[in-house]
Amino acid sequence: MTATPEPMLQVSDLVIEFDTSAGRRRVVDGVSFSVQQGEVLGILGESGSGKTLSTLAVLGLVPGRPGVVGGRIDLVLDDRREALLADLPTVVSTPNRGPVRKDDRRWNRLVQRRWRPLWGRVMTAVFQNPRQSLDPLMTIGAQLDESVRLAEPTLGRLEVRGRSLDWLARVKLHEPARVHASYAHELSGGMCQRAMIAIALARQPRLLIADEPTTGLDTTVRQEIVELFQELLAAERRAMMYISHDIREVLFLAREIIVMRHGRIVEVVAAEDLKAGRGRRHPYTATLLAAADLPVGEVAS
Amino acid sequence: MFHRTLGRLAIALGLFVGSAATDAGAQQTFHYPEDTRPASLLPFFAEDMSAVRMVELIFDSLVFQNKRGDVDKGLATSWKVDDDQGGIRFVLREGVKWHDGEPFTAEDVVFTIRAAQDPKTIFNAKSKFNFIRDVTAEGQYGVHVAFERPIPEAEKRFISLKIIPKHGFPSTAISRKDKFAREPIGTGPFRLKKGGFSLRSIALEQNPDYWNQAKIGEVQMQHTPDKSAQINLLQYSGVKAGVQAVIFLPPKNIALFENSDSVVLEPYHTVSWWYMAYSHENKALAERPVRQAIGLAIDREELLEAHLGRGDILTGPFTESSPFYNFQVEKSAVDLDRANQLLEDAGWKKKGDVRMKGKLKLDFEFVMDKELASNQALFLGIQAQLKKIGVTTRPTYVDHARYRDQVFTRRKFDLTLNIWSFEEVEDVYPLFHSKGPMNFIGYNNADVDTLLDTAKATKDYKKYKEMMKQLHALLAQDLPYYFLWSLDIYSGISKKVRNVYIQPFYYFTSFPEWELSP
Amino acid sequence: MNRLLGLVLLAGRRLAGGLLLLVGASFLIYFTIRSAPGDAIDAITPMGTPPEVKEKLAADFGLDQPPLAGYVTWLGRSATGDFGESLVFAPGEQVMTIARPAFKLTLLVSGGALLLCLFLATALAVVLGEPSPRQQLLTGALYFVTAAPAFVAAIFFSQGMNAFVRRFVEDAGYDTPPWYPIPIYSESVMPYFFAGIVLVAGDGLFMDMLNTVRAEILAVRNAQFIAAIRAKGASTLPHTFRNLVVPFVSAFAARLPVVLGGVVIVEYVFTLDGAGYLLLEASKQRDFPVVVGLSVLFTLAIIVMNLLADVVRAAVDPREVARNG
């Protein structure tokens, strides 16, 4: 083991733009970050800061037009380096100069070729609004079974069900059998999010992206979900990106934290330093800390 | 080059699939469209022309009218009028079979006439059989019909009598609802195909036992109310599909086929003429000068040419081909000045747009049958022309059934446009005699009545003819109607049909002779 | 098991509701008849109808009774499928005997046309994908073309096709297709197919369908659960398909009345023997029992379609039972 292991995910100079009725808007502007193997990266920022879009870009799931128009995303798997987003010029007609137009079809082909084999196996995600993340027409069990079967295609029908029930138990759902037969609309938000986490983890990904997984849930439930994440991650040593606007949650889970605002990274800081109030803080970070009744420390002008 | 590419493209697109699937037999089908749908194939109730045409193919009458206009053998092979013209004796064709295989006998003829006269059989043309007093079968193949009074050229009256099978009905009281109307059994050259009577089409097949075997295998009629669709079908008629004939070509479309290499225009003479009827119950119209003035203001030739194509302007109630036509009667020409003068002299003074006399106004309700397509256009022309002499008209369009009721039964109209069609006998007695059943205009002229009564009583055809000529002149003077014209009607017939001859009034009389080349 | 029971209960409730609607609709139809001006019998029968026929008609329709009692009489008769006898179109024939085969054909043509429309709209929606400014010219043009009333579309179609075949096939020396010229009198399926095309292309149906289908497809494709399914590496196709069943069935059911209106007109132009032709012809000839019988049948078709759509919705979407259970 080397002293500074190569990060498993490296994002550099990511640019995302959208067409709106008011014209083109740059929503992510030159963002760079990296995630180490088995560690949690926290991304902090208010809504509209570009944190969700940056993570969706990692997943190759940025919706809308033209979407990702610049940057690089590299992934290191078992010493094999894969450039996910290295050749944008082939799908972006005039990068960095004048109006940008992206060829949708080529972009989709790129996504299919590069990302598709990674989804689930290498990285997967848990989103906010858990109820909307579940297919309303299928039982939780069917959706979980799907994950289990994808992770271990050799399992028999009963084994799959057994594995699913295990997972439901591991995410601390009582009566796993009942949940297994239920539909999303029959469960509470917290239960849905637990089920969603089970579905994501059942794929046994290397990297889990949790995009504001607690938004819209009751305070007590939020606490439980965050604890559940910590517990599961500690046991499995998975890498995770945890996106939130709640500084306490991020501090609780992450080792390194990046703070985003208006599509740019304003600060990269170790969680230890933040907790201890060490070092000079960006004014925005300082506001966030103050609002959460945490020690602010020194504020940069 | 471009054409070929497009053609290939169309074929490649599979638009023309199944061209090999048509069998040879289908080419022998004679297709024709009809404007109206025959509701009944029972001869008595065949009131639309479309039904009359179908009935002609399925049923037979005792005698036909041949190309020369003479009466020819049908189900009867010979006939003899009694010496006193009080009856007629028919000898029937032997070995004729009904479409269901039953033999045809004199009983069927007796049954048909009895059924026509049964008071419980109600149909429009019932009065046509009033002249028959009695009918008796004489053996299997002889029939004697006795008349109420002597009838000149009596055999002509049997042309329209289609014989129906006795075994097809429970009694002589025949109802419109009878199943027979949809499953007819005749002796004619064609019989109904199995399931051939459908919602809007009727399919017939050749009767293999017919004494004058038809040359065309099958006939199919399709109700196609849209005239432009009919024209389209004839115009584009190809080897495999399309129609072989359009019964009546609207005049505007005649030019389209005049130099056609696939369609012939075949004249179709009907003994019929157009008229504008005046209600004589209207006080203004009861005055002869008003009727004359109206006649002088209307330009028949212009209307005829603009809307109906070719035809002859009438001078009285007979067409030029009629034996009763009086060539001495002159055609009146349009003369607005004289028309105005006539009205002035009769005391009709112009007030604004309309002429008035006392409280009476020359403002008339013009009632029209919606079904007659050219009515609207003709009315517009007449309305415009009458305006010039201070006569105004208001249109009322009603559907066919309502028209008959309003005009013929309740006589609620001032002016109306219509057509009289005659079959074998041009009998105008019912129209102009003050007691005539079809005198819906309320016409009452003592001279006319006398003339008609004497003519009816006479047995001498020559004298009868003379009297009709006199009547022609008299009516041309008095103008109970404004006589308009008789039309040259054209059928459009595909050149693939050969040996075509169209009888007056009976379209399909010579149909067995027609041939269809593939 | 629980869900199945809920489903059965829901279907039962819908069936009862459908029956109620049918009774209500027949009530409206019956009182439209009773609203005839003057003496109802004279107003609704053709002139010259014999008195015994009028009497039978009055008895069949309960016109000799006070309105409500008459309605009950008529409803009782109609419920057994006895809509009376045709007066003019096929005198003496039971309305149902002539209407049934015609109506079957009409349902087939309109249902087929609607399926074709749904299929084409889906295909185009998939090809077009997300709306972009560049497509608006295409959709605008489509909007204009498909707004033509069905009868105008039918005239253009038949005359255009005939001229096309004459020029580019016949004159070019190819065999003409068996369906030429239009409207053809043959037992081939082509006239029905053409009627379907005109139904799809006319009355603004296609754009309406395209807009709906496209919005639904985009809604499902952009739904969060589809992103979640993608993120876990599963195929999104079965999920997308399943989630589109409900909106598609709804879109189909909602447009059936429109197509049933259009088919009346198109059948007339393409000389098909359907209920639309029968309805118009009977209406023109004032064959009143046929018109009433067909009105009831058309209404029944719409109610049954809505019923089926409800049941399919409930069978596919568990929330439906929960909402209405």
Place this chain on the structure above:
Amino acid sequence: MGRFSRIGLWLSGAIVLVVVLLGVVAPFIPYEPADAVSYDRVLEVPSVSHVLGTDEQGRDIAMRLVKGTEAFFLPGLMAAGIAVLVGALAGAVAGYATGPVRAVIVGALQLLDTLPRLVFIILVCTIRNPSVTLIAFVAGVLFIPTVAAVIRRKVEALGSEDYILAHIAHGFHSVWVILYHILWLQCWPIMVRQAAYVFGYVLFVETGLSYLGDYGVQEPDPSWGNMVAQVRSLPPDAPWPWLVPAAAIVLTISGFLAFGNLAARRGEEAIR
């Protein structure tokens, strides 16, 4: 709203404006059908004196096209008025009321919705003396449920929104809130869209029935429907007497539909 939508709005708006202008002006243009007939200029091709040519009676097609707007303009407005006003009220009540009132209204709306429109109109035409006004009235009534359904959805969606609840909490009467804040301020784009649709439908039915069943306007009075119906008697080489009104029908219907949609979309964007 994209560039093409804006162009579409202007174009369709122009069509609507022209039709409305013609509809308003047409009754004041003196036109005597009897005087228009002239047999020395039958079926003339378009020229300077007759911009759109003449028909079988030698009547100027452009003139008849203009006068023909009379036939559907007021009936169309009436139908749109009935459908939108009654539909909006019924929809608002169905969306807001509870208990038996709601049940009755929802039931009635559902009932009207099951009637196949064209078939029912033909039934009415068979029984009563058909006129465009009658047809339009029936069409208007039959469109009530369509309008009501959209309005109801909107009212239900807005009914639970905070600012509406706030208004009611502030002491405004709920009827006022529904009528003004929901129907007037929020639903007008929906009403514009539906009104344009119903208007187009009346033109569609008038022309369709004139073509098929002679249930529309009778000659000599002009209507676009009976002008198109001339296709049945015209020779194929003189199509303009029916082609012109057919094009006018297609343009008007698509124009009204497009205008309704685009204007409503714009309105909705503005409200948001």
